Amino acid sequence: MESHRPAGTELRADARRNRDLIVAAAQKLFLEQGLDVPLEEVARRAGVGVGTLYRRFPDRDALLRAVSEEGLRRLMDLAETALREEPDAWHALCRFLRASVEIRLGALSAKLEPHLHQRLRAGADLHEMRQRVIAAVLRMTERAQADGTLRGDIGPGDIALLMTLNVYTPPSMPGEQAMARVVEIMLSGLRADSGRALPGAPLTGDDLRRYTAVEHPSDAGDERLPDP
Amino acid sequence: MESHRPAGTELRADARRNRDLIVAAAQKLFLEQGLDVPLEEVARRAGVGVGTLYRRFPDRDALLRAVSEEGLRRLMDLAETALREEPDAWHALCRFLRASVEIRLGALSAKLEPHLHQRLRAGADLHEMRQRVIAAVLRMTERAQADGTLRGDIGPGDIALLMTLNVYTPPSMPGEQAMARVVEIMLSGLRADSGRALPGAPLTGDDLRRYTAVEHPSDAGDERLPDP
DNA sequence: CCTAAGTGGAGTGATTTCCTCCGCTTATCT
DNA sequence: AGATAAGCGGAGGAAATCACTCCACTTAGG
Numbered sequence: 001m002e003s004h005r006p007a008g009t010e011l012r013a014d015a016r017r018n019r020d021l022i023v024a025a026a027q028k029l030f031l032e033q034g035l036d037v038p039l040e041e042v043a044r045r046a047g048v049g050v051g052t053l054y055r056r057f058p059d060r061d062a063l064l065r066a067v068s069e070e071g072l073r074r075l076m077d078l079a080e081t082a083l084r085e086e087p088d089a090w091h092a093l094c095r096f097l098r099a100s101v102e103i104r105l106g107a108l109s110a111k112l113e114p115h116l117h118q119r120l121r122a123g124a125d126l127h128e129m130r131q132r133v134i135a136a137v138l139r140m141t142e143r144a145q146a147d148g149t150l151r152g153d154i155g156p157g158d159i160a161l162l163m164t165l166n167v168y169t170p171p172s173m174p175g176e177q178a179m180a181r182v183v184e185i186m187l188s189g190l191r192a193d194s195g196r197a198l199p200g201a202p203l204t205g206d207d208l209r210r211y212t213a214v215e216h217p218s219d220a221g222d223e224r225l226p227d228p
Numbered sequence: 229m230e231s232h233r234p235a236g237t238e239l240r241a242d243a244r245r246n247r248d249l250i251v252a253a254a255q256k257l258f259l260e261q262g263l264d265v266p267l268e269e270v271a272r273r274a275g276v277g278v279g280t281l282y283r284r285f286p287d288r289d290a291l292l293r294a295v296s297e298e299g300l301r302r303l304m305d306l307a308e309t310a311l312r313e314e315p316d317a318w319h320a321l322c323r324f325l326r327a328s329v330e331i332r333l334g335a336l337s338a339k340l341e342p343h344l345h346q347r348l349r350a351g352a353d354l355h356e357m358r359q360r361v362i363a364a365v366l367r368m369t370e371r372a373q374a375d376g377t378l379r380g381d382i383g384p385g386d387i388a389l390l391m392t393l394n395v396y397t398p399p400s401m402p403g404e405q406a407m408a409r410v411v412e413i414m415l416s417g418l419r420a421d422s423g424r425a426l427p428g429a430p431l432t433g434d435d436l437r438r439y440t441a442v443e444h445p446s447d448a449g450d451e452r453l454p455d456p
Numbered sequence: 457c458c459t460a461a462g463t464g465g466a467g468t469g470a471t472t473t474c475c476t477c478c479g480c481t482t483a484t485c486t
Numbered sequence: 487a488g489a490t491a492a493g494c495g496g497a498g499g500a501a502a503t504c505a506c507t508c509c510a511c512t513t514a515g516g
Contacts (some may be wrong), residue, residue, distance in 0.1 A: 012461060012514060021237045034262045040465095049464030054506065145408045158409055161402055165393060165410065168494060173396075174389055177428045182389055185382075189417030198412045240483060240492060266473060268496095277495030372485060463512070472503075483493065486487100 019056050021046040027067050029172070031105060035064070035112070043186070068112055069126060071105050075167070076129045079136035089143030090150060093159065093186055096140065100163045101179045104171040134160070138205045151192045157203020162186050238269045247284050249274040251294050251421075258295060259333060259398070297354060299333050303395070304357045305332070307364035317371030318378060321387065322366065322415055332399040359441045362388070366433045379420045384432020390414050 011019065025046035029037045031138040039060060058061040077101045105112075137156045146151035166183065168171040174182075188194065234285045239247065253274035266290060271281040285291040306327045314320040366386045373377035394411065402410075417420065 001383040014514065015462060018463085034264070036262070036264075039506090040504075043464090050506080051464055051508085052462080055462080060505090089442070110362070113298040114382075144401055158413070161406055161410055162413070163398060164402070168397065168401075169393060170396075176391070178385070178389055178431060181386055181426050181428055181431070182393065185390070185417035186413060187417070188424075189413035189415070191422075194419075194422060196416075198409050202405060202408070242483065243493060246494085266475075267475090270496095278475080279477085279495055280493075283493080288474095458510080459514105460516090461512105461514080462512100463505105466508100468505105470503105470505090472499090472501105474499105475496095476499095479495100481492105483492080485489090485491105 011144065016097060018046070018048050018052055022048060022053055022063070022209075023070060025068050026063050027070065027105075030064075030125060032110075032172075039063070052100050064112065064171055071103065071112075072129045072133070074224030075100070075104055076133050076136075079133050087147075089140050089147055093140045093144055093150065093190075096137075097159075097163060097166065097187060098180070098183050100166040101169075101176075101226060104165060104169055104202075105168050107184060132182055134205060137163075140166075148192055151194055153198050153202055154190060155207070156205045157207040159190075162190075243284075245290050246274070246276050246280055250276060250281055251298060252290070255295050255333075258292075260400070263292070271322055297357075299331065300354060300357045300361075302331055304361050304364075304396075307361050307368075311364050311368060315379075317368050317375055321368045321372055321378065321418075324365075325394070326389060326408070326411050327336030327414060328394040329397075329404075332397055333395060333415050339412065362433060365391075369439075376420055378418060379422055381426050381430055382418060383431045383435070385435040389431065390418075390425060407418070 009225065026042050029042055029045055033041075033188055039053055040050050042063070043050045046053070053063075058064065079096055081090040082095040082099065134156070138160050141150065141154065141156040141159055145152060145154070166179070169179070230374060241320060250270065254270050255423040257270055261269075267281055268278050271278045275280070281291075285294065285430070293425070297419050309323055310320040310323040310327065314323055362384070369378065369382065369387055394407070411438070
């Protein structure tokens with residue numbers, strides 16, 4: 001996704017490095033101060049001049065896209081390696097949820113969501129990554145239920161929601177250990193031998209996918225499933 | 229907490245109404261658009277003139293304080309009525325956690341936190357409310373464990389953290405039902421008959437209280453227990 | 457060592473936001 | 487009903503903030 005660069009042209013090594021510094025700085029600052037931090041501040045934090053930033057990212061939106069993409073890619077990696085490296089579905093699920101804590105983009109995700117949404121509809125390859133995350137979660141859920149380790153009245157959407165909750169939690173907030181405990185509590189609640197029935201119907205994979213197709217309601221907010 | 233008003237003077241009825249409209253609008257807008265919405269917009273949304281807003285809240289901070297206070301008060305009510313009206317501690321706990329979803333100040337809380345913090349230290353009556361929330365949670369936890377309904381390796385801090393997670397989740401995000409399911413999953417995970425031991429030590433009431441006393445680290449963020 | 461690619465940051469113009477001020481409206485008391 | 491103090495709105499000027507460009511200088515890479 002090298003914005004609008006005549007294909008075949010590679011970024012010079014130092015330019016590439018700067019680009020990455022900028023994205024990293026942007027991620028931190030967007031998270032800490034909101035999506036409207038002065039771009040000059042991003043540049044300063046990245047240790048480059050504004051000129052450099054503007055050359056690489058023609059406008060704020062381009063930067064947002066880059067940050068979104070990075071986050072989503074990490075999430076996808078998490079899901080897929082969990083599925084690949086763990087022996088059974090239940091453990092994959094555990095690993096995925098535990099790891100989701102590490103991403104913690106916090107409020108950033110929430111703010112990013114609308115932007116992401118546009119992009120998703122626009123068919124960027126964000127869309128593909130998203131589908132892959134969903135697919136992975138779906139597989140984990142189905143298999144774990146077949147194994148009898150995951151309680152039956154759960155849908156992939158529920159898992160996604162738990163994961164989202166973790167991801168949305170600002171890293172500045174509860175410490176690593178504290179969050180780790182929360183995740184284990186969640187996992188306890190997901191085990192097949194857990195308490196009584198949940199209210200309502202399991203959130204299905206379609207619920208998840210449908211969400212992608214839905215128009216973004218500016219502030220009529222209701223019944224939507226997000227992800228970063 | 230009527231800011232700096234010569235005691236004994238009451239607000240005229242309409243003024244009072246306007247004041248409340250402003251706080252309500254501010255809460256919504258802070259949540260949706262961040263803590264730096266133009267105050268003029270708050271005024272518009274509240275259906276009053278800017279003049280009115282500035283007369284009642286001399287600066288943005290005063291408004292922030294009012295919003296914080298309102299949120300914390302609701303939380304306190306939640307905790308205390310749950311404890312008062314439910315027959316046993318476990319049900320009180322369930323009710324408290326379920327209700328915490330309704331507050332959902334979302335990212336607002338996170339942004340508000342630093343401000344709140346200063347105020348807490350400053351000894352406003354925010355401090356008292358906070359203590360009362362903590363006290364209620366503490367009682368629920370102890371009793372429920374004595375009853376054998378709440379698993380033993382949990383501390384009040386853990387409960388508070390779960391609650392916080394709910395409160396911090398933006399209302400614009402997952403629908404009511406979806407969140408309700410999440411809470412039930414959490415509760416399942418909290419029951420005495422749930423899965424294996426949690427990692428680390430239970431978060432104690434002191435952990436909670438200590439947090440209040442801690443200096444607010446601007447971005448060194450680590451190991452802290454928040455609340456809205 | 458040559459050159460095309462990359463860099464930084466001062467400066468400009470436009471936008472946004474704050475906040476005051478005052479003529480008008482309305483609640484409240486008698 | 488009438489008096490009056492409290493409250494109201496929003497136009498407008500001052501000030502701050504931002505986005506973005508431009509070009510003289512530096513550096514990577516062959």
